[in-house]
Amino acid sequence: MSEQEDFKQAALEYHRQAPAGKIKVTPTKAMVTQRDLALAYSPGVAAACEAIVADPGEASALTARGNLVGVITNGTAVLGLGDIGPLAGKPVMEGKGVLFQKFAGIDVFDLEVNERDPDKLVEIIAALEPTFGGINLEDIKAPECFVVEKKLRERLKIPVFHDDQHGTAIIVGAALINALHVVGKDIASVRLAVSGAGAAGIACLDMMVALGVKPENILVTDRDGVLHTGRADLQPGGANHGIVRYARDTSARTLADIIVGADVFVGVSAGGVLKPEMVKQMAERPVIFALANPTPEIDPKLAREARPDAVIATGRSDFPNQVNNALCFPYIFRGALDVGATTINEEMKLACVNAIADLARREATDLGAAYGGETPRFGADYLIPRPFDPRLLVSLAPAVARAAMDSGVATRPISDLAGYRDRLSSWVFRTGLLMKPVFDRARDDRKRVVYAEGEEETVLRAVQTVVDEGLAKPILVGRPAVIERRIQRLGLRLRIGEDVEVTNIDDDPRFNDYWQLYHEIMQRKGITPSAAKAIVRSRDVVIAALMVRRGEADALLCGLVGRFVRKLKYMREILGLENEVRGLSALSAVINDKGVFFFTDTHVQVEPTAAQVAESVVQAAFRLKLFGITPKAALVSHSNFGSSESASAQKMRDALAILRERAPKLEVEGEMHADIALNAEARSRILPESRLHGRANLLAFANLDAANASYNLVRNITDGVGIGPILMGLAASAHVLTPSATVRRVVNMTAIAAVDAQIRAARG
Numbered sequence: 001m002s003e004q005e006d007f008k009q010a011a012l013e014y015h016r017q018a019p020a021g022k023i024k025v026t027p028t029k030a031m032v033t034q035r036d037l038a039l040a041y042s043p044g045v046a047a048a049c050e051a052i053v054a055d056p057g058e059a060s061a062l063t064a065r066g067n068l069v070g071v072i073t074n075g076t077a078v079l080g081l082g083d084i085g086p087l088a089g090k091p092v093m094e095g096k097g098v099l100f101q102k103f104a105g106i107d108v109f110d111l112e113v114n115e116r117d118p119d120k121l122v123e124i125i126a127a128l129e130p131t132f133g134g135i136n137l138e139d140i141k142a143p144e145c146f147v148v149e150k151k152l153r154e155r156l157k158i159p160v161f162h163d164d165q166h167g168t169a170i171i172v173g174a175a176l177i178n179a180l181h182v183v184g185k186d187i188a189s190v191r192l193a194v195s196g197a198g199a200a201g202i203a204c205l206d207m208m209v210a211l212g213v214k215p216e217n218i219l220v221t222d223r224d225g226v227l228h229t230g231r232a233d234l235q236p237g238g239a240n241h242g243i244v245r246y247a248r249d250t251s252a253r254t255l256a257d258i259i260v261g262a263d264v265f266v267g268v269s270a271g272g273v274l275k276p277e278m279v280k281q282m283a284e285r286p287v288i289f290a291l292a293n294p295t296p297e298i299d300p301k302l303a304r305e306a307r308p309d310a311v312i313a314t315g316r317s318d319f320p321n322q323v324n325n326a327l328c329f330p331y332i333f334r335g336a337l338d339v340g341a342t343t344i345n346e347e348m349k350l351a352c353v354n355a356i357a358d359l360a361r362r363e364a365t366d367l368g369a370a371y372g373g374e375t376p377r378f379g380a381d382y383l384i385p386r387p388f389d390p391r392l393l394v395s396l397a398p399a400v401a402r403a404a405m406d407s408g409v410a411t412r413p414i415s416d417l418a419g420y421r422d423r424l425s426s427w428v429f430r431t432g433l434l435m436k437p438v439f440d441r442a443r444d445d446r447k448r449v450v451y452a453e454g455e456e457e458t459v460l461r462a463v464q465t466v467v468d469e470g471l472a473k474p475i476l477v478g479r480p481a482v483i484e485r486r487i488q489r490l491g492l493r494l495r496i497g498e499d500v501e502v503t504n505i506d507d508d509p510r511f512n513d514y515w516q517l518y519h520e521i522m523q524r525k526g527i528t529p530s531a532a533k534a535i536v537r538s539r540d541v542v543i544a545a546l547m548v549r550r551g552e553a554d555a556l557l558c559g560l561v562g563r564f565v566r567k568l569k570y571m572r573e574i575l576g577l578e579n580e581v582r583g584l585s586a587l588s589a590v591i592n593d594k595g596v597f598f599f600t601d602t603h604v605q606v607e608p609t610a611a612q613v614a615e616s617v618v619q620a621a622f623r624l625k626l627f628g629i630t631p632k633a634a635l636v637s638h639s640n641f642g643s644s645e646s647a648s649a650q651k652m653r654d655a656l657a658i659l660r661e662r663a664p665k666l667e668v669e670g671e672m673h674a675d676i677a678l679n680a681e682a683r684s685r686i687l688p689e690s691r692l693h694g695r696a697n698l699l700a701f702a703n704l705d706a707a708n709a710s711y712n713l714v715r716n717i718t719d720g721v722g723i724g725p726i727l728m729g730l731a732a733s734a735h736v737l738t739p740s741a742t743v744r745r746v747v748n749m750t751a752i753a754a755v756d757a758q759i760r761a762a763r764g
């Protein structure tokens with residue numbers, strides 16, 4: 001089977017997998033008891049109905065309407081597949097629903113309407129206004145789509161947006177601005193050759209003109225060739241009035257004619273219409289946007305072969321520069337819905353264009369697993385952000401919301417835009433809500449955090465965010481020249497000496513002090529002066545720990561490269577333990593759809609004693625309070641309240657006895673099965689007088705295998721986000737990350753380490 005056939009089979013399998021299709025409706029309120037039924041349905045629901053009768057605005061508070069968008073098509077221009085009808089278009093509409101939900105948390109009903117007559121279609125859609133907060137028209141062919149959209153916009157008081165027109169135009173506008181930036185051409189003088197004068201084509205042309213392209217520099221083709229003034233179908237007043245304005249007095253008749261010397265090609269027509277020999281005729285450093293889906297106007301590989309100097313984009317996700325309206329519609333609707341916009345106007349569209357273009361030119365963040373940990377940099381192969389870029393929501397929706405408010409179409413203006421941005425950030429990063437109190441506290445009194453692996457890309461990107469958000473004063477251990485070079489290469493804005501300090505690992509004036517201190521600490525543990533010099537010279541973590549010990553830094557982060565155990569050894573030697581007997585332990589957290597769960601000890605003690613288990617629970621409970629969470633601890637075991645006599649069950653019973661004495665107010669219970677820890681109802685049946693109420697959020701285990709495996713299983717199976725490991729028990733604030741840590745994780749750990757240092761300083 002060819003690769004292409006293989007892919008088709010995989011796509012069919014993806015859709016076929018039970019439950020069929022890609023989207024379903026899920027209730028958002030409890031429906032467990034008789035009372036729930038009475039509240040949700042008759043008689044309770046009548047109260048909600050009456051409230052809406054009294055004030056229709058209440059619909060957005062009492063129903064899902066305010067967050068519900070109708071994705072509506074009649075199937076007449078589905079992707080580039082053409083007029084395949086509404087039923088066959090349903091997979092695309094479900095797909096749009098998935099993107100609305102995943103990227104912006106917006107709910108969608110997809111409606112595939114069997115109606116080709118534009119006036120009847122308008123009637124049907126207009127009648128649906130009570131259902132929706134907004135309407136996204138999709139894949140309705142030109143010229144009918146122009147009429148349908150215009151009439152609906154006039155009649156409805158909710159945003160109506162034809163995605164193929166304006167979503168495409170917005171993203172093409174942003175990509176064009178940035179592509180011309182890359183090739184160094186002026187928008188006012190570039191010549192355009194366009195294939196496709198349909199929904200997408202005309203809207204893209206209007207947008208490009210609004211952005212500064214001169215109308216006289218544009219020539220357009222459709223299936224009948226060049227739009228010229230002599231064409232019978234393009235006479236003023238005819239059915240094609242929408243496209244007449246792009247008809248020109250020219251002798252050119254085909255795409256091959258108009259492409260000669262063009263600076264930019266925009267294709268929103270059909271696969272394969274642009275030939276390599278045509279591309280060869282374009283001006284130097286041509287920009288080629290071949291956006292037909294699923295097959296572009298030219299295969300990007302052929303375009304590249306024909307013109308190695310070209311900047312190329314397609315609508316597909318499997319080539320660089322995916323110019324697709326998916327980068328726009330979830331976010332423009334998010335901003336519009338959140339301020340109760342009555343429409344999506346030109347100001348909101350332009351705000352979106354500029355926000356997208358800006359975002360790609362700013363340094364990218366780490367895009368996580370979706371792109372194999374790769375972080376792109378602005379240039380020919382990265383003109384616009386990628387669809388999985390979490391910054392899209394946080395940047396675009398507030399820009400759109402602000403433009404709606406400034407242009408007077410917002411019925412529910414947002415006075416605190418910074419707070420709005422924070423809420424979006426919490427939603428998109430998921431760790432945001434948990435981290436917020438820690439971030440706020442870190443900002444109050446910025447601590448000096450030293451990063452042992454200061455040359456690492458992940459560290460540098462994280463440090464940029466740490467500086468931007470004012471979380472700490474960073475110190476990087478590394479070679480200044482290398483750090484400087486990487487800051488440049490990554491397009492970061494960090495200034496050495498101003499935003500960040502650097503401790504030069506090759507040549508720092510404090511080197512003598514460092515090795516002498518290390519020798520003093522280690523002289524009776526077999527380390528000679530020359531060994532001390534060699535270790536300090538070659539181990540970044542040793543330098544970082546010595547800086548903390550000498551009071552030159554308040555907290556330390558390391559572990560992005562190298563082995564956890566070895567880093568821990570140096571930190572333990574240099575910084576010492578808070579309590580030698582009880583030792584060190586590590587706390588990790590998972591945030592997933594069900595909430596936040598903490599696990600201890602996930603990384604340090606292989607076989608802790610009962611006293612050590614109890615110690616790690618006490619330490620962890622204290623840290624949960626920093627996150628604003630009331631600890632509810634469960635001592636997890638294979639045994640349920642004395643059902644087993646095994647040594648590990650006994651250990652957990654002993655740990656509980658210690659905890660009852662050491663921390664009498666702590667809500668903790670044990671030993672118990674993991675499901676009993678999470679299920680209060682089941683627990684109350686076995687142990688009615690349980691001193692743990694509700695679902696446990698802090699799970700302690702009898703050994704490292706159980707804790708570490710549970711943490712990793714929960715994180716992976718629930719697609720959760722990890723926080724930590726947070727080291728507990730060292731005499732200073734110092735933490736060992738793992739090589740898989742993302743930029744976000746490093747930023748989060750910086751704030752945690754900084755607050756940890758504040759608390760120690762306050763204790764004295």
Ligand SMILES: NC(=O)C1=CN([C@@H]2O[C@H](COP(=O)(O)OP(=O)(O)OC[C@H]3O[C@@H](n4cnc5c(N)ncnc54)[C@H](OP(=O)(O)O)[C@@H]3O)[C@@H](O)[C@H]2O)C=CC1
Binds near residue numbers: 076268
């Ligand atoms: N990447 C993206 O984000 C998006 C891409 N698109 C793609 O753009 C294309 C057009 O979509 P849309 O505007 O909604 O559809 P329409 O049906 O409204 O318009 C299609 C246009 O392309 C022209 N066309 C079709 N086939 C050819 C051909 N072989 N040679 C020259 N011109 C041709 C049509 O000409 P005529 O009027 O003479 O038939 C018409 O002008 C599709 O492939 C779609 O997938 C659309 C939206 C977003």
Ligand SMILES: CC(=O)C(=O)O
Binds near residue numbers: 078
């Ligand atoms: C992406 C899109 O909307 C289309 O190709 O029609």
Ligand SMILES: [Mg+2]
Binds near residue numbers: 079138139163164
């Ligand atoms: Mg479409």
